[in-house]
Amino acid sequence: MTTAELFGDPDQWPDQDLVAISEAFGPHLVLAALREGVFPMPIDDDEVPAELRDAMGWWSPLMRANLPLDRVRVSSSLRKSARHYTTTVDRDFEAVIDRCADPSRPLGWIDDRIARAYLFLHDRGHAHSVETWDSEGRLVGGLYGVSLGGLFSGESMFHDPEHGRDASKTALIRLAVELASTDPRILDVQWLTDHLTSLGAVEQSREDYLEGLDEALAAPPVSWTPPSAPRWEGRQVLAAFDSRPCAATPDQPAGQGPAPGPEPEPGSGAVTEVVR
Known part of the structure; x- marks a missing residue:
């Protein structure tokens, strides 16, 4: 399956973060998707029909x-x-x-x-x-x-x-x-x-x-x-x-800003997810 077949034209993507669902999945498709601004993430089983519960969700958030x-x-x-x-x-x-x-x-x-x-x-x-x-x-x-x-x-x-x-x-x-x-x-x-x-x-x-x-x-x-x-x-x-070459803008010195505070505590276990 090609990305064109799976995702289609971005202008036609739905007005939601989830843009496609597929049974097809693999590393080469991941690379192709990232080049189109899309990334994979499994769908919660409670959110899809039973026949799609092993499918992969493909996401391109409306606000990235x-x-x-x-x-x-x-x-x-x-x-x-x-x-x-x-x-x-x-x-x-x-x-x-x-x-x-x-x-x-x-x-x-x-x-x-x-x-x-x-x-x-x-x-x-x-x-x-x-x-x-x-x-x-x-x-x-x-x-x-x-x-x-x-x-x-x-x-x-x-x-x-x-x-x-x-x-x-x-x-x-x-x-x-x-x-x-x-x-x-x-x-x-x-x-x-x-x-x-x-x-x-x-x-x-x-x-x-x-x-x-x-x-x-x-x-x-x-x-x-x-x-x-x-x-x-x-x-x-x-x-x-x-000393990085990517210079900060004048109103925001590099590396400075409001204190982020401590890492958020996880609900359980030793892992905290902070990207997604």
Whole structure:
């Protein structure tokens, strides 16, 4: 199935976030969908007829959230927390997606199909993770997503509430460093939440998002730090963040803004979902 057959013309998409449902699903379709401004997410079984309960939902929100790289907010308290961690890139992608998919957390959406597809994409250099480690060598936070040209489609984040205060936010700081460029970049976070708003995320219409997508996709790809590179100390991450080439606008100094506050506590388990 081609994306044209599945999604059709964006001008004809329904006036809702869900634009298609399909039995077809796989990593190559994920890549094709992201290039069209669409991402996969399973549908709640209670929301569809029985015959569609194993189908995949394809989404393009009417109001799309993104995190402008020159507006990422890092409070003084987050800076203090980040100094206690180290970060890596693509060191343990599978562990990150496993923690994000922890079935004990409420409203979980990452099923085996999603995990397998993104592991495949990681093996082929399309999906990437950032890991946050504490002083005991524990994985206490992280995030993952797909990188296509200047687009990074953020999929999920987690932090360990016992050992990883601000650990997913620290991973986000490192991600901002990895993505830093004077070329067009989109850090897509799909839906806006209060947590993401506190970090600098904003909304734009579906039409505006799609209009800027082609330019981002045509931008040079990100030069990711290799997994074998030494772990970055927190001070190193913050120094690199403060010296990024994507300059802030005059009314918003880079890396500054209202204090985001602590990571939201999960309802249960050790995983907090803050992207979607």
